[in-house]
Amino acid sequence: MSKLSKLLVSGVAALAMLGATAASAETVRVGLVAKVLGNGFFEAANRGALEAAHELGDLEVIYTGPTDTTAVGQINVINSLIAQRVDAIAISANDTDALVPALKRAMKRGIKVVSWDSGVAAEGRHVHLNPSSNELIGRMNVKLAADHVKDGKGKIAILSATTTSTNQNIWIEEMNKALPDYPGLELLTVVYGDDLAEKSYREAQGLIRSYKDLDVIVSPSSVGIVAASQAVSDEGKVGEVFVTGLGLPSEMAGHVKSGASKSFAIWNPIDLGYSATYIAYELVKGKAKGEPGETISIGRVGSVTLDDQRSAGMAEPFVYDASNVEEFAEIF
Amino acid sequence: MSIAFSNVRRRGAEIPNKLEMTMMGRLARWETLLVCVVALVFFLNTIASPYFLDVWNLSDATYNFIEKAIIAFAVALVIISGEIDLSVAANIALSSTIMGAVATAGYDTPIIVGAGLLTSLACGAFNGFLVAKVGLHSIIVTIATMSLFRGISYIILGDTVYKNYPDSFAWFGQGYLFDAFTVEMAFFIVIAVFFWMLLHKTVFGRQVYVIGNNKTCAAFSGIKVQRVKFSLFLLSGLASGVAAVLLTSRLGSTRPSIALGWELEVVTMVVLGGVSILGGSGTILGVILASVLMGLVTFGLGLLNVPGIVMTIFTGCLLIAVIVLPRITKLIMSHSKKTK
Numbered sequence: 001m002s003k004l005s006k007l008l009v010s011g012v013a014a015l016a017m018l019g020a021t022a023a024s025a026e027t028v029r030v031g032l033v034a035k036v037l038g039n040g041f042f043e044a045a046n047r048g049a050l051e052a053a054h055e056l057g058d059l060e061v062i063y064t065g066p067t068d069t070t071a072v073g074q075i076n077v078i079n080s081l082i083a084q085r086v087d088a089i090a091i092s093a094n095d096t097d098a099l100v101p102a103l104k105r106a107m108k109r110g111i112k113v114v115s116w117d118s119g120v121a122a123e124g125r126h127v128h129l130n131p132s133s134n135e136l137i138g139r140m141n142v143k144l145a146a147d148h149v150k151d152g153k154g155k156i157a158i159l160s161a162t163t164t165s166t167n168q169n170i171w172i173e174e175m176n177k178a179l180p181d182y183p184g185l186e187l188l189t190v191v192y193g194d195d196l197a198e199k200s201y202r203e204a205q206g207l208i209r210s211y212k213d214l215d216v217i218v219s220p221s222s223v224g225i226v227a228a229s230q231a232v233s234d235e236g237k238v239g240e241v242f243v244t245g246l247g248l249p250s251e252m253a254g255h256v257k258s259g260a261s262k263s264f265a266i267w268n269p270i271d272l273g274y275s276a277t278y279i280a281y282e283l284v285k286g287k288a289k290g291e292p293g294e295t296i297s298i299g300r301v302g303s304v305t306l307d308d309q310r311s312a313g314m315a316e317p318f319v320y321d322a323s324n325v326e327e328f329a330e331i332f
Numbered sequence: 333m334s335i336a337f338s339n340v341r342r343r344g345a346e347i348p349n350k351l352e353m354t355m356m357g358r359l360a361r362w363e364t365l366l367v368c369v370v371a372l373v374f375f376l377n378t379i380a381s382p383y384f385l386d387v388w389n390l391s392d393a394t395y396n397f398i399e400k401a402i403i404a405f406a407v408a409l410v411i412i413s414g415e416i417d418l419s420v421a422a423n424i425a426l427s428s429t430i431m432g433a434v435a436t437a438g439y440d441t442p443i444i445v446g447a448g449l450l451t452s453l454a455c456g457a458f459n460g461f462l463v464a465k466v467g468l469h470s471i472i473v474t475i476a477t478m479s480l481f482r483g484i485s486y487i488i489l490g491d492t493v494y495k496n497y498p499d500s501f502a503w504f505g506q507g508y509l510f511d512a513f514t515v516e517m518a519f520f521i522v523i524a525v526f527f528w529m530l531l532h533k534t535v536f537g538r539q540v541y542v543i544g545n546n547k548t549c550a551a552f553s554g555i556k557v558q559r560v561k562f563s564l565f566l567l568s569g570l571a572s573g574v575a576a577v578l579l580t581s582r583l584g585s586t587r588p589s590i591a592l593g594w595e596l597e598v599v600t601m602v603v604l605g606g607v608s609i610l611g612g613s614g615t616i617l618g619v620i621l622a623s624v625l626m627g628l629v630t631f632g633l634g635l636l637n638v639p640g641i642v643m644t645i646f647t648g649c650l651l652i653a654v655i656v657l658p659r660i661t662k663l664i665m666s667h668s669k670k671t672k
Binding site for chain 1: 381383384386388389392393395396493495502505506579582583584585587589590591592593630631634635637639641643644
């Protein structure tokens, strides 16, 4: 008994000290809720949020989240944030629908709710921030391809996931819309690797062998881009055929080093955490209303315009190359 | 000082015998320790966070343990009888999925709830049949049905969601009876009283203890062991159904991953409540206290924004303490007797 209570006392006392950084009344307190704790992506988002706090001064970030990726875990976190009377909650949701009742309760008690990365149904939040928009992603993929060839002149092929993948098809459509702005580029074909490493590898191999004048393989899939880079290395075509598209720094660092890819893109979690926190702050301060069509400024990242679902895309995907890929490879 | 326990012993579990209980014996119970720890945690929480002592906040806090506690009562009885039910969380998933399907078909709240409870009863009956009638071991049976029940709801739902519940359905998990007193709290109290009466005030309850201590002895005493066990699995199925109604109503939606991993938290509550994992002893009061304790600690740490992993460490330590403390006490006592 005494041992147990001693353990409890010392434990809770230590925790009390941790929590003792009580904020003054004027500080805006934003609860930044991750899908799960201990994931590099969300730790990076927290880094961005702290950056926003540092920049704005009167902003305090409470970074928290459940230990497993469940809706119920996040609801407990939301309840404790409501109880602490935070001014805003910025959450990356584990479930689009199950969080709605809890977040509605938060909004009823005057808390501003922003969802980011993974969204909440429109009735459960004020604003949703996507990492990017389809148009920006399509444009970025074409721009990356043009960057890989001399004077923007060359032949490209797209390695997609499945023929029925909604995201991929929209992005390819957006790429086609952006192509006329890059007259030097010629799109040879689109092939599908079904987001399977093995199939993507064979499709990329096929592209390299059947199109002798191919310059760039663009893969807007994190599976495809890695498989294609591997195929280029294995075929001994490094320096002749380049790979680019959307990929994860941790998986692509090696291929950037080998030269199979010069640069690729994906959202920047630091900017995402920064922007979500910034928007929450603006909502609390009344500088933003969270209405459809409104333009909200997000500090160093620029500004976003809300659509009729009160959601917006943050910015074009962030480009990773030899100068920064190592640093981000440790994050995600 | 008389000996606090009767001499019917098996695998270290004793049948507590009220008649021989002394004042000291009563005070030195696991429940007393739990009351002290609950009071202590409550007190520390009050000091640690200015937000803790608020009626609405405490009311919100009850949501994080009530659904699990309701299942824990029934599982406590199952464990006291020497069996275990690990399929409770999967039962929630299947019941919730069926309720979602019924709601999507356009039926109103009473029918949705009825369908959920019937599904959970059917799941319980299936477990009960395999354990009591076929005679399979309950660990194996309920590990299998755990995958089976959740598997069915994955087949039905895949990565989609049921969210067409009528507004009146939200009453169970989001409603208030008066002020901050929630509907879930009312369910919790009524069900706790029911299980307390059942275990401690009825012949059925005594039979559960006897079966947990010695199955053979129970059978020779004229207890219908199979029938009692079947009823216990029905009960734990039904309790999961009630929890499914409350949780689904609180979330307002169903995904097949609902209540994932709850079976372990439920068993934790039961064991923390002083129920012997080997069967034969334990009380409902202990389970109530353990559930409140876990709820308070989760909420208190949440208020301080302590990552949930600390909570897991805390329950882990408590569980080890639960198992180790009685043994150490016994060792010390037998040692002091020898030296005398």
